Amino acid sequence: MDIDTARSRRLAPLTTPTGLGEAAAKDISAALTALLADVFALYLKTKNFHWHVSGPHFRDYHLMFDEQGDELYAMTDPIAERVRKLGGTTLRSIGHIARSQRVLDNDADYVEPHDMLAELREDNGGLVAAMRAVHSACDEHGDIATASLLENWIDEGEKRVWFLFESGRRDRG
DSSP, X not given: OOHHXXXXXXXXXXXXXXXXXHHHHHHHHHHHHHHHHHHHHHHHHHHHHHHHOOSTTHHHHHHHXXXXXXHHHHHHHHHHHHHHHTTOOOOOSHHHHHHHOOSOOOOXXXXXXXXXXXXXXXXXXXXXXXXXXXXXXXXXXXXXXHHHHHHHHHHHHHHHHHHHHHHTOOOOO
């Protein structure tokens, strides 16, 4: 291989062949990248609450937040790799996440445990809605592989919402 060929390969854009077409790759990759930023933001918020929860339900909430954080983190690599399989590029830094995320940060010094539950419930509900929107784009473009991943994550997200809702209910007695 000559020097010019080697240089052109080194400088070539990251492209991956896909049978879905350019519009599908662009639309789904962009939607997944925004979703990935939200997942990272929600992961960190969940871990923040895991680290800072206090009160009489400390153990239950601490363990639940840890489990939910693990579920969220487990989504990150498959989402990013799916973007690459489609021929797109995805998040490159914490700054890129911050510019792309739709989940709001919570930097408060103290958050009541009940408020943690409510905030995470709303954020997870929003994440489920975002995943459904990406699923619709997948359906539109015939991307069954991404849709299949999303279906499992939607189910996990609905479970997180359910657990957060039930944990946040006030005693009626």
